[in-house]
Each structure stands twice: as structure tokens, then as C-alpha cells.
Amino acid sequence: MTQVPPRPKRSLFTLIGDLPRLLTDLIRGEIEQLKRELIAKAAAAGIGIGLLAVAATFLFFALGVFIAAAILGIATVLPAWAAALIVGGALLVIAIVLVLIGVASLKRSGGGPEETIDSIKKDVRVIKGIGR
Numbered sequence: 001m002t003q004v005p006p007r008p009k010r011s012l013f014t015l016i017g018d019l020p021r022l023l024t025d026l027i028r029g030e031i032e033q034l035k036r037e038l039i040a041k042a043a044a045a046g047i048g049i050g051l052l053a054v055a056a057t058f059l060f061f062a063l064g065v066f067i068a069a070a071i072l073g074i075a076t077v078l079p080a081w082a083a084a085l086i087v088g089g090a091l092l093v094i095a096i097v098l099v100l101i102g103v104a105s106l107k108r109s110g111g112g113p114e115e116t117i118d119s120i121k122k123d124v125r126v127i128k129g130i131g132r
Contacts, residue, residue, distance in 0.1 A: 026123060030116060030119060030120055030123070033113075033115065033116050033119060034113050034116040037113040037114075037115055037116055038113055041109050041110060041113070044105060044108060044109035045105075045106060045109040047105050048102045048103070048104075048105030048106035048109065049102070049106070050102075051098050051099075051101055051102035051105060052098070052099065052102040052103075052106075054098055055095045055096075055098035055099045055102060056095075058091050058092075058094050058095035058098065059091075059092075059095045061091055062088050062091035062092045062095060065084055065087050065088035065091060066084075066085070066088045068084050069084030069085045069088055072084055073085075
């Protein structure tokens with residue numbers, strides 16, 4: 001069994017002198033964690049926003065198709081308008097699916113940087129001497 005040599009005791013002044021460096025390191029670490037968390041959440045939100053933009057494009061074209069279907073339906077009694085309604089309905093279904101996926105993606109991205117906030121609260125409690 002090997003014995004670990006005891007760590008040299010440091011004076012109170014040395015410990016107090018180390019505080020600014022330790023606090024600076026702590027703040028830098030928290031800022032880095034905040035950056036990582038915000039980048040991850042922004043990426044997830046970007047996917048949802050992109051899907052909503054694609055859904056809006058499909059809705060724009062669906063509106064054009066429905067307008068064309070209405071014009072064809074009024075202009076003639078032939079079944080050409082039925083085909084336009086089928087295409088418009090398909091575009092509408094695609095847009096609805098994309099909207100639902102986009103909204104779900106935005107909800108999953110969550111709110112603010114919870115991990116960083118919790119970590120900062122823990123750091124403040126430790127500095128105050130309330131917790132570990």
C-alpha cells in the first residue's frame with residue numbers, strides 16, 4: 001500500500017490571491033457552456049423554422065392551384081377542375097405535415113439555456129456557502 005504524500009498547506013493570503021483567477025476560470029467555463037447550449041438550441045430551432053418556410057411555400061402554391069381549380073370549375077363543367085382540386089389537396093396535406101413537424105421541432109428546441117442557468121445557480125450557492 002503506497003502512501004500519498006500530503007499536499008503542502010497554502011497560506012490564507014495565497015488562497016485569497018488565487019480567488020480572482022478561480023472566479024475568472026469559473027466565469028469563462030460558464031460562458032463556454034452557454035455558447036455550446038445556445039448553438040445547439042439555435043440549430044434545432046433553425047430546422048423547425050426551415051420546415052415552416054417550406055410549408056409556407058407549399059401553401060402559396062396550393063393557393064394558386066385552388067384558384068386555378070376554381071377558375072376551371074366555373075369556366076367549364078368538365079372534370080378538369082377535379083384534377084386541379086386533387087393536386088391542391090395533395091399540396092395542402094404536404095404543407096400540414098410540414099407545419100406539424102416544424103412546430104414539434106420548435107417545441108423540442110426548448111426555451112433558454114437551462115443547464116447553464118442551473119450551473120450558475122449552483123456556483124452562487126457554493127460561493128455563498130449554502131451548498132456544494
